[in-house]
Amino acid sequence: MALLDVKDLTISFGGVTAIADLHFEVPESQVYAVIGPNGAGKTTLFNMLSGIYKPNEGSIRFQGKEIVGRRPHQVAKMGVSRTFQNLQMFFNMSVLDNVKVGCHLRTHSHLWSAALRLPNILKEERQSQAWAREALIFCGLEAYIDQPADALPYGVLKRVEIARALAAQPKLLLMDEPAAGLNDTETVEMRELIRRISKTGISVLLVEHNMGLVMQVSDRILVIDYGSRLAEGLPEEIQNNPKVIEAYLGGEVQYAV
Numbered sequence: 001m002a003l004l005d006v007k008d009l010t011i012s013f014g015g016v017t018a019i020a021d022l023h024f025e026v027p028e029s030q031v032y033a034v035i036g037p038n039g040a041g042k043t044t045l046f047n048m049l050s051g052i053y054k055p056n057e058g059s060i061r062f063q064g065k066e067i068v069g070r071r072p073h074q075v076a077k078m079g080v081s082r083t084f085q086n087l088q089m090f091f092n093m094s095v096l097d098n099v100k101v102g103c104h105l106r107t108h109s110h111l112w113s114a115a116l117r118l119p120n121i122l123k124e125e126r127q128s129q130a131w132a133r134e135a136l137i138f139c140g141l142e143a144y145i146d147q148p149a150d151a152l153p154y155g156v157l158k159r160v161e162i163a164r165a166l167a168a169q170p171k172l173l174l175m176d177e178p179a180a181g182l183n184d185t186e187t188v189e190m191r192e193l194i195r196r197i198s199k200t201g202i203s204v205l206l207v208e209h210n211m212g213l214v215m216q217v218s219d220r221i222l223v224i225d226y227g228s229r230l231a232e233g234l235p236e237e238i239q240n241n242p243k244v245i246e247a248y249l250g251g252e253v254q255y256a257v
């Protein structure tokens with residue numbers, strides 16, 4: 001059984017069909033990329049996968065359970081975490097506290113026990129701290145743990161977002177343009193981080209415009225155009241697919257990172 005099984009997915013906004021009859025499957029422990037030109041529907045797809053948008057038709061099954069109809073926090077609790085195209089950071093908080101936000105899905109205390117500082121809260125607080133540190137170290141951010149988020153460069157903050165998503169211990173990580181705005185060195189670091197994440201058994205669903213990165217890191221690639229499936233396959237199949245070259249890349253392809 002695939003980890004994620006998307007069937008007949010369709011969503012329209014007014015007269016615009018953003019995703020039309022889309023289907024694909026993401027296996028366990030793989031990097032699965034979704035590519036397509038600007039406006040192809042990639043972010044809209046992520047918004048449906050994470051419960052932000054409700055499709056007009058179709059199903060999204062994660063580990064056999066339906067996602068459609070669930071709210072974003074419920075989807076996250078099922079094991080689907082995401083990062084955003086634009087940074088979603090609390091700039092007045094430390095790096096560690098930003099990542100601890102991702103841990104609350106794994107803790108169980110209610111608001112009233114938090115307010116009263118009951119013993120279970122203190123224990124969970126320590127546990128969240130440990131999980132957050134672990135995620136930050138995994139992302140190579142040990143040196144930044146206690147620093148305020150607003151003092152850090154953009155490339156570091158992109159990885160803090162990933163650490164926060166990992167602190168929730170997902171089975172599937174949705175990454176929306178992780179390399180956008182990164183320089184060449186940071187892009188190579190991001191590629192290595194994505195590889196390490198998938199080696200831990202987490203599947204990565206990657207939306208990314210940097211074709212070099214996509215081709216190097218992905219196990220399989222789905223190409224969408226005007227919300228519809230144009231092609232799907234191994235990176236070398238996609239690279240050599242005339243429909244992809246013509247429709248998506250306009251005849252010229254640059255694959256170097």
Ligand SMILES: Nc1ncnc2c1ncn2[C@@H]1O[C@H](COP(=O)(O)OP(=O)(O)OP(=O)(O)O)[C@@H](O)[C@H]1O
Pocket residue numbers: 013016017018036037038039040041042043044045
């Ligand atoms: N909330 C919305 N209301 C109306 N139209 C929308 C909405 N969200 C997306 N769309 C439309 O759906 C289509 C797909 O947009 P989407 O942002 O998903 O594309 P994308 O592939 O992520 O683009 P990019 O690569 O530029 O991020 C576009 O035509 C867009 O204008």
